[in-house]
Amino acid sequence: MVAPRKAAYAEESAEVEVLLANMEKLKGLTKKIQGSLNRLEMSGKNVKDAIGPIYGNTQRLQTINSNVDRIIEAIDRIQEPLDQRNREERIIRAGPRKVGMAEFIASLDRTTDALRGLRHSNLRSNQQAISELNTLLRIGTKQLEDVFREILSEDARPVEPLHYITKQLPFPALPQESASQLKIINTHVSASVAQISQGDFRETPTARTYAEIRGDYITTTLRNLAAASMSTARKTTADAIYRRGTNGIGTYAQGMEGLYVTEHENVRTVFAQDEWSRVFNATCQSSLNEFSKTLRELNTFIQHNLMTDCFLAYEIIEIVSTLSLRLEGRTGELKRPIADSLKLIRETAMTSLVKLLEDTRTRVQSLVALPMDGSPVPATTEVMTRLQTMTSYLPSLSSILASLGDGGWSTASASASSTSIPTIKSFDVGADGRKLFAHYASDTLNTLLQNIDAKSRMIHKTRPLQGVFIANNVAVINRMIRNSDLQPLLAGWTGKVDEYQKKSTDMYMDAWQETSKYLLDVQYTNRGARPPSGTTGSVDSAALIKSLGSKDKDAIKEKFRNFNASFEDLVAKHKSYRMEKEVKAQLTRDVQAFMEPLYSRFWDRYHEIDKGKGKYVKYSKDQFVATLAGLA
Incomplete structure (x- = not known):
């Protein structure tokens, strides 16, 4: 057990020693690496110190080079307008006829764009170029204006208006090709003028040229119609009443409408929408001035012949007011200037209604004698003819009477405004318009009959003659009402007629009342038996006469004698009177109804x-x- 354990310790100890040996080697390697790094850092520093100045010089050179490029570009930009001006100047000064319209307009457009670009830059060096381009653009624009004028002048020869009016043809418009050229020219001239003036302008030269040439064309074309309006107003008979349609003002208005409508279409073709109204009104202004002048001259003529030619004033008001309304509907323009041209004639027309009423009174009052046969006076026919004639002008009279107000014609002067612009409603002769005219006509007839009655009482010595005279005049009035458009208008005036008819009959019958007294007798019921009377057929005249005393018989004889003389005198006088047919028939019936029984x-x-x-x-x-x- 001990031996194996010692062997294990020995092995581990050997491994530790190997590890320590490796660590020593690593330390040595680390020292070498650190030394290499120190040497590398030193070398980098040396390189930086050596290369740094060279890099800085390179950057400065790059900046200088960039600045030089920019200077060259700026010089090119400065030089470019001058070069372009030289190129465009050759084209523009050559003119559109040599280089062609398309090339000329293209050059003008490039010049306009160049001028616009230079204005946006703030370089002082460009000011000279701007000035020169401005001059060049003016030259080019003027040449385009000349071409514009030439094209317009080719189609501006006056035409004969009656040819188009009588055949109901539209007046000739600008040819399509010419209109297209004019439109192109106007567009480019407008752009050029806007650049030259920098937007500070009210009207382009082409618009002025158009208004001048086309305005003169319209005025010249209408000149004969204006002259005809004056020549047809001249009177061959001093006291002749104007007859509707005999003056040329209606044809004049037709010509104006036709020309203006065509011209409005021309303007819409050539000009931009924001220019239509201005150009159209400017184009029509000259002919409108001539029209106003003609109306002023006609007004002077009417004033000098007011009692017979006031009807011309009514017709002019109707025609011209209708013209203004039609033109407004077809073009949207000219209503105000045309309405203003009527101002003086409207004033004259309103005055005429007052003067006509005064003249009715004066015509009768100024009579120094009356027909001794009871004939109606000419004044009655004349006044009725006026009223009959007025019914042909109800649209304009309705407007005038409305301006005066109901009964306003009785005042010494017309205080209502005469400059009001007509409307469709003002020419609608409805119940109100008819009612106003009926009131005016009634006032006229009342004035006439009142003065006829008063004058007859002053001059005619007998009531029968007065009665016949009044009855005759009433008959003329009645007949002229029945046989004209006055009948429906004066239906409410019949009450007055009946009054005057009854009054005239009563006056005439006064003499027959006196004569009838001879046919009356006295019967005394207290003197014996009453004479037989009974029915007419049962009276015994012989017995009755026999029953009378000599004195009563003499009285009856005297009654017959006086009656015969009076009756024959009345018959003779009746036959000496000049009676209208209906008056004679009516008075005869009245006498028969009274005397026969x-x-x-x-x-x-x-x-x-x-x-x-x-x-x-x-x-x-x-x-x-x-x-x-x-x-x-």
Whole structure:
């Protein structure tokens, strides 16, 4: 047991010794490695000290080289605008006719882009280039403007408007090819002008040129229509009332509408949307000024002939207001300037309604004599003709009367605004418009009849003549109402007519009332037996006459004698009157209804007074009835 244990200890001891020996070797190796590291570090330091200056010099050289490259690039950039200017200048100064429109516009676009780029850079050295490019761009833009003007001028020869109006043809638009060229030119000119002025501009040169050339084309085309509007206003008969449609203003308005609608399409084709309104209004301005001038001249003419030509004012208002509404619907423009051109004529039209009412009164009051046969005065026909004529202008009159207000025509001046812009509603002749006109017409007729009545009382000495005179004038009024568009409008005025008819009949019948008194007798019921009366056919005239005393017989004879004289005088006067057909028929019926029963009764009772000799009883019942029938 002891021997094996000693052998194990000896083996372990040998291993320890080997381990210790290896450790010693490791220490020696570690010392060698440490020495090698120290030598390597020393060598690296020496290398760093030697290479450091060389590396620094290399970095500086790289920086210098980079700076030189940048300087060269900057020089190139500075030189580039000058080089580009030289290239574009040769093209632009040559002009579009030599180099072609496409190449010219391309060069202009490059110049515009170059100028835009230079403005964004802040290099002082670019200021000279900017100035030179600006000058070059102005030259190029001016050349494009000249081409724009030439293209426009080719299609700006005036046309004959009546050819297109009468055949209902659209006015000629710009040819498609020309419009396309104009659009391209305008686009590039707008861009160039924006760059030159840096956005500080209101209107491009091409827009001004367009408005000038096309505006002159429209004005010249319409000039003959403007002249025709004035020439057709001239009167051949001083007191002739204007007849609708005889003035050329309607054709003038048609020409304006056709030209403006076509021009609006041209503008939409050539210009950008934000320019449409401005360019279109500028283009139409010259012709609108001419139109306003024509309306002013027509207004002066109307004022000088107000009583006969106020109807022309009503027609102009209707035509021009409709024109403004139609143009607004088709172009969205021109409503205000066209409405403003009507201002003076609207004022004249409103004044005319007041003056016409005053003239109705003055026409009758100024009469120094009246027809002694009871004939109606011409003033009645003239006033009614006016009212009949007015019914042709209800749309415009409705608008004017609404501006005056119900009854406003009775004032000395029109205080309502005359500059209001017309609307579709203002030309809608509905119940209100008809009602206003009916009120105006009623006031006119009342004024006429009141003054006719007053003048007749002043001049005519007898009531029958006054009655015939008033009845005749009322008949003329009635007839002219029935035979015109006044009838539905004045349906509510019949009450006044009935009043004047009854009044005239009463005045005429006054004389017959006096004559009828001779046909009345007195019967005394307290003097014996009452004379037989009974029915007409049962009266015994001979017995009745026999029962009378001589004094009563003489009284009956005198009644017949006086009646005959008065009756014949009334018949003669009746026939001397100049009566309208319906007046004569009506008054004859009134006389027959009143006189026949009275004379029949009197004749039945007393015709035997002269025993059929006809000395006192000149008319049998049949003769009397025939005489009365002859009054018609």
